[in-house]
Amino acid sequence: MARYELVKRSVALITLTNPPVNALSSAVRHAIAKSMECALSDPKVTAVVICGENGSFCGGADIREFAGPLKGPPLVPLLDAIEAGEKPVVAAIEGVALGGGFELALVCHYRIAHSKARLGLPEVTLGILPAAGGTQRLPRLIGISAALELITTGRHISAQEALKLGIVDQVTEQNACEVAVEFALRAVAKPLLSRRVSMPCKPREIRSAAVMGIKRECLHGHEQDLGMVPSLGTMGRGIAVCLARVGISVIAVESENKLLETGRQMVIGMLERDAKRRGVSASLNLLKFTISLQDLKDVNLVIEAVFEDMALKKRVFQELSKVCRPATLFCTNTSGLDVDALAGVTDRPHLVVGMHFFSPAHVMKLLEVVCGPRSSSETIATAMSLGKRMGKVRVAVGNCPGFVGNRMLKPYIDQATFLLEEGDFGFAMGVFRMSDLAGLDVGWRVWKESGLTGSDVDPENPPRRRQGRRYCPIPDMVCEKGRFGQKTGRGWYMYDKRGGTNAKPDPLIQILLETYRSKYGIQPHNISNQEIIERCLFALANEGFRILEDGIAARPEDIDVIYLFGYGFPRHRGGPMFYASMVGLERVLERLEHYHQAHPDVPHLKPSPLLKKLVACGSPPVQKWREHIKTMHSHL
């Protein structure tokens, strides 16, 4: 778990050996303690270097040990002892120094980082604090404001940024361990006191804290050398970039030459910029562009990314069934359409699976892999593996309208618009900015297809009621004015230009709201922040409980991963399901009952049976909820 050797006659080299990222398992902590004891007591040793095997310093706590009881030596006294030792210790950081790994580096008296190394305190993303000294040592090293930013965001920083901040002493392109050994030999003669980061911090820094704001198998039988993306629209372009940059050949298909050329230029530009940023050469030779579906006859896997229209997608899959080899997998990039209905028009329903990428696909980490009832286990495993190769955070979900993420969005957005009808200020507008970004026409089309708005609606229908429940027509009114969000320069907000991102309140929306409220005799009233949060977030979590009941997600943690990586849910809150457990399931149930009583025509506010069951069982912790769920999707 750690190798101990003497190098250059007097340097003790401690190499952490716990693949894949040399995490701090109990055995590793034990081995570090023993090695340090040897180094400090051996008179031949004048300095120590700590490094990690296989190009990775240390990925922090060993997540494989999280479920069990804490065993082995605790980390804090071990780290304190390293820092307090009378021989200089140098951390040789290659790969990652994260969480406890970063905290280990912070107790070393010097830190040498390889130029490609990444450092960070991602604990906040796990809902915990960097409690092995990170919250204490980092502010002392780089100042409170810079440290708070790293601690509260969990952001990874590059070696170069770490050097600028004063976290590392030297960045090298060479073997960091060899550089550290030479460095350690030179450090022997230097005083250590000032190198111990946990020395008291200056009073000026403490005062400024008081006014500071706190702001991840091989492809089962389907090694993918060829992927393809029909349609080089926004999603198709991003997906093509994701594939090419991890070395997968892509044949990109468009319907006509002009669109093909535009798409080609954009994909090449995106790949070149991406390669420049990563300091590698762009893999342009992996891309082929065509307007002929016939060119796909020999590919192993197809990712269809045409416009979100069921009839169009069905036509594409019928054509693909004629063109492609019988063993070719068909993946559909859809944000909510019925994957099984698409599988049904192909000659190979068991080889069809959903891959719901999030926009922009080359940036967003989340991938929902949608398992249709006929998707084979091998098909699902292949899509999951492909996602892994593309560097995505993958969650296997069941097939239902909107899958997990977008299905939960419906009650959340509904509550936001109902609140907009009812209230006049204090409203957190996050959902409206997000809708402007996604495009308001997307939801409008779905509402139309499901008969909630548009020409199919019975004119005798009361405007604020549809299909027997409360309906808010304000989003339709916004769309009827051609306001589709950022892409049209106007939506819930106004933007300086089409495609602009700088949202400003638009007086026209205020006028629209006032006119609407006066037409329907709605008296706006003051809505507290608490009510806004409860109605939006408890409705969101309530749908999460229904998704678990329906077997669309296998576990609450999957729902949380989807919301953290696909919907910008605040990391420190852990996701909607974890948040509900933190608030207390009893309270969530009580508030939902209260709001459902006040709004009986809003079914999403009716507490889900699973929530009630969990409360009746004494509100067990999130990781125990699965024991109370009857329906389990066979593939999840």
Ligand SMILES: CCCCCCCC/C=C/C/C=C/C(=O)SCCNC(=O)CCNC(=O)[C@H](O)C(C)(C)COP(=O)(O)OP(=O)(O)OC[C@H]1O[C@@H](n2cnc3c(N)ncnc32)[C@H](O)[C@@H]1OP(=O)(O)O
């Ligand atoms: C409540 C906890 C109490 C426990 C107390 C224990 C006492 C000691 C600890 C003290 C406090 C310290 C706390 C922490 O350190 S919390 C922070 C923990 N670390 C992380 O959150 C890092 C998580 N990992 C990542 O961000 C990434 O995996 C990566 C950047 C390290 C590498 O990314 P990438 O190159 O994209 O590869 P993968 O994500 O695919 O990972 C590769 C492989 O490595 C495994 N792995 C990653 N991190 C860990 C880890 N910390 N422990 C064990 N294994 C890890 C990952 O699972 C993959 O494995 P594979 O699926 O088998 O391929």
